[in-house]
Amino acid sequence: MKKLKFWAASYVKLRWYERFVSLFVAIILINSIAIFENYWWPESFKIAYYTLGAAALIDLILPLKGRTIRLLLQFAATVFITFRFARMEWSAAPSADSGEWGWWFRETLAGLHPFLWIGLSLLAIHWLFTGWTVSRPRMFGFIGASILILTIADSFTPIWLWDNVAVVIFVGLAWLVMNHLDRLQRTHPESLKELLEYPVRVFTPAVIVLSVLFIIALNVPSISPLLQDPYTIWKKARGEEVHVFLGEKALQRDDILTPEGNSSSGYSRDDAVLGGGFDYDFSPMMTVSTSQRSYWRGESLGEYTGQGWRNSLFIESERVVPEISLSDGGGREKAQIAEVHQVVTLEREDAYPILFGAAPVSKVKWINSETEAVMSNAMRWSPERWELQWNEALPYPKTYAITSAVVTLDEQGLRTAKAVLPDGLSQYYLSLPAELPDRVRGLAEDITASGTTDYDRAKLIETYLRQNYIYNNKPDLSKLSGNTKDFVDGFLFELQEGYCDYFSTAMAVMARSIGLPSRWVKGFTPGSLPVDRYGPPGENMLDGERYNPTGAGTYTVRNSDAHSWVEIYFEGFGWIPFEPTSGFRFPYVSPEGEELDLTLPEADQSETPEAAVKTTGAPSRVWGIVSLAILVIAAAAWLIVKRRQMATAWFKIRHGNLNTNEQIVMEANRLIRFCKKRGMKREEHETLREAVARWSQSQRRLQEDFRVVLDGFEKAKYGQTGATKEEVERYTNKVRYLIGELK
Structure with missing residues (x-):
């Protein structure tokens, strides 16, 4: 205890407050740069974290009087950290007597771009705010600006930043305590000296209170806001959509409803009752590194109840052993197959009853790592349903690698095939509720009257739905008269707007009504490539040629990418996916060397014009944020001058x-x-x-x-x-x- 008292008294004499200011500024900056997630490389974040940490450590350890020495050490540490973590390739150093040292230096410096400038810029910002925030008003201004930036970024970007906000608030409270002690030292030095005689009694209550507040802030459950903010009210008054970003602790779509009766987007667990609306949850769910762009299939359901979907038919499944090929259920002898290799990495702690991937999965390569053993009861494969089922009693894998055997789209061949299932399954995938209104079947027959093949009839239904109904994640349920209890009937003839569940269920039911065996499938759309890839995947132009026709790359899949679609069975080709939802397009695999031409049959478009799909490019959003930041910095500089x-x-x-x-x-x-x-x-x-x-x-x-x-x-x-x-x-x-x- 005497040593602790001596240390506390000694540290007070060494201008301790300025040291803690440096530490607090570094912690707040580390949390503030989280707004650059998905824009910076991982190496950039490492350099930023270590640079700010080294700067704070040097300020804490070295005497404050040796300012020049500290600045030089911090600069040297930043350069060393950049060389240590930068993504660069070293050029061989020239001999001592050669004249190529200038070239070697320029090449090395170019390899450090932009890592060195990020590190040095953050170090300069740390120097600036460490010297500027010594007074209480400036301290509040710095903390408030950091919280404002983080909360705005959390609200209007897909990045989850509430943990960072909690850390900044916690640091701000600790900073306020230190500022109070510093003022006490300057105004009543004798009183502070007496307090330091009992350091444990002085600091323990503050540490306990701050820690409890911090733990509570991080662990309270997320709920939807009871009151709307002025921005949301203003946008809705103008009739504009307000995008909602919920994040890691988002509400699941089958758990809790928002005040408006809308759930949040995500992979559904219970599809017995469909309908309602939802808010977009743009938080990342997983990343998929793939050799071919695809939909990431989850489960399929076969029985339509009039309100939703369920599985009532018992289907045999088989045990899965890594590196052992899986059966596709047969029936694809006429189809040309393409292998798609995927590595799926989960971004959330959620568990699912299924492993996602392009369909059907033909082989599981590894789970969590190539060297980790897999329990024999971890997975089962359903060849008939194309489901890679996971044992929910076990922890859901963090990452896994699979290979899929995806059918290439051969429209000419499909037009010669019959939509006929083997007798044992045909009745199940053609069944419809006895209460299904006749006008649903009548509409399907009218739409497909011009079709000469089963495939053309399926495409006519798909085209009709895409072109005559409006996509809306919050359909106006007041349009429903209440006279019909059937979900599809209400959508087709009364609501006439909705999201994927409405479109896909309608197509599956209409297809069954004219004798096409179908099933309802749920999973995820491909997601998005990194923001530095301008334009849709596969449509980048390079020297007049298509740059990435397969869409290979690493996709970020968000909860907002949760989707449902339809599969129809064709003899000799198996289950073929269809995309009836307006504004969406299924990424079919085309035969090698051929250009995929998805010609749609003519369909009646007299009822409702196709909904315009509005897209906002990531580059424009980035430049908007950059422009706003430049304006704020310019205004601050003008005020200072x-x-x-x-x-x-x-x-x-x-x-x-x-x-x-x-x-x-x-x-x-x-x-x-x-x-x-x-x-x-x-x-x-x-x-x-x-x-x-x-x-x-x-x-x-x-x-x-x-x-x-x-x-x-x-x-x-x-x-x-x-x-x-x-x-x-x-x-x-x-x-x-x-x-x-x-x-």
Whole structure:
């Protein structure tokens, strides 16, 4: 305990507060740069974290008097960290007598771009704010700006930043405690010295309270807002859609409804009752590194109940062993197959009953890692349903690698095939509720009257739905009359708008009504490639050629990419996917060397015009954020440059036409009012000199400043000569200094 007291007393003498300011600034900057997620490389974040950490550590350890030494060490540490973590290839160093050293230096420097500039920029920002935030108002400004940036980015980008906000608030509270102790040291050094005699009693309550608040803030459950913010109200009043970003702790679509009756997007667990609306949840769900762009299939359901889907037929499944080929259920002898290799990495802690991938999966390569053993009861494969089922009693894998055997789209061949299933399954995939209204079957027959093959009839239904119904994640349910209890009937004839569940269920039911065996499938659309890839995958142009026709790459799949579609069985080709949802397009694999031409049969478009699909490119959003940041920085720089002129203008507004002596008296009265708020009252029987003398006894370090203010006041109040403008300015600055010290 004596050593602890000695250490605390020694550290106080070494200007400890400035050291902690450096640490707090570094922590807040580390959390603030999280807004660059998906824009910076992982190496950039490593360099940023280690640079700021090294800068804070050097400030904490080395004496503050050796400022030049500390700055040089921090600079050297930044350069070393950049060389250590930068993504670069080293060029062989030339010989000592060659003249290529200039070229080698330029090549090395180019290899450090942009990592070195990121590290040095953050170090400069750390220097700036460490020196600038020593006073309480500036401290509040820095913390408030950081929280504002993080909350705005969390609200209007897909990045989950509430944990970072909680850390910044926690650091801000700790900083406020340290600032209070620093002020106590400057105003009442003897009191602080007495407190440090019992450091455990002083700091333990603060640590406990802050820790409890921090833990509660990170672990409270997420709920939808009870009140809407002004921005949302304004956007909705204009009839515009407000995108909602929920994040890692988002509401699941089958758990809790929002105040408007809408759930959030995501992979559904219970599809017995479909309908309603949802808010987009743009939080990442998984990444998929693939050799071919595809939909990532989950489960299929075969029985339509009139309200939703379920599986009532028992299907045999087989045990899965890594690197052992899986059966596709047969029936694809006429199809051309393409292998698609995928590595799936989960971004969330959620568990699912299924492993996602292009369909059907033909082989599981590994689970979690190539060397990790897989339990024999971990997975089962259903060849009939094309489901790679996961044992929910076991932890869901963090990552896995699979190979899929995807059928290439041969429209000519499909037009020669019959949509016929083997007898044992045909009845199940053609079954419909007895209560299905006749007008659903009648509409399907009218739409497909011009079709000459089963494939053409399926495409006619798909085209009709895509072109005559509107995509809307929040359909107007007030359009439903209540006269029909069937989900598809209500969508086709009353609602006429909805999202994927409406479109896909309608196609599956209409296909069955005309004898096409179908099933309802749910999973995810491909997702998005990194933002530095401009344009849709596979449509980038390079020297007049298609740059990436297969769409190979690493896709980020979000909860907003959750989707449902339809599969129809064709003899000799197996289950073929169809995409009836307006605004979506299935990424079919085309035969090698051929250009995929998806010609759609003519369909009646008289009912409802196709909904326009609005897209906002990632590059425009990025440039908008960059432009806003530049404007904010420019405005801040202008305010700093013009601060003296603005202070002068404000002084004139406050003081009006008062003469110089009256201005000094006004400033003195302002100080008296402030002192009264701080408990330093001037009694009725006291003159100002007597009150100042009494105040100086408790504020000995400000005794000389109080004397200057008192002399100026008495000279202006009782003197015969007027003060100059320079004297008024000096007096005002002195009063402002005293107010700042007494806060």
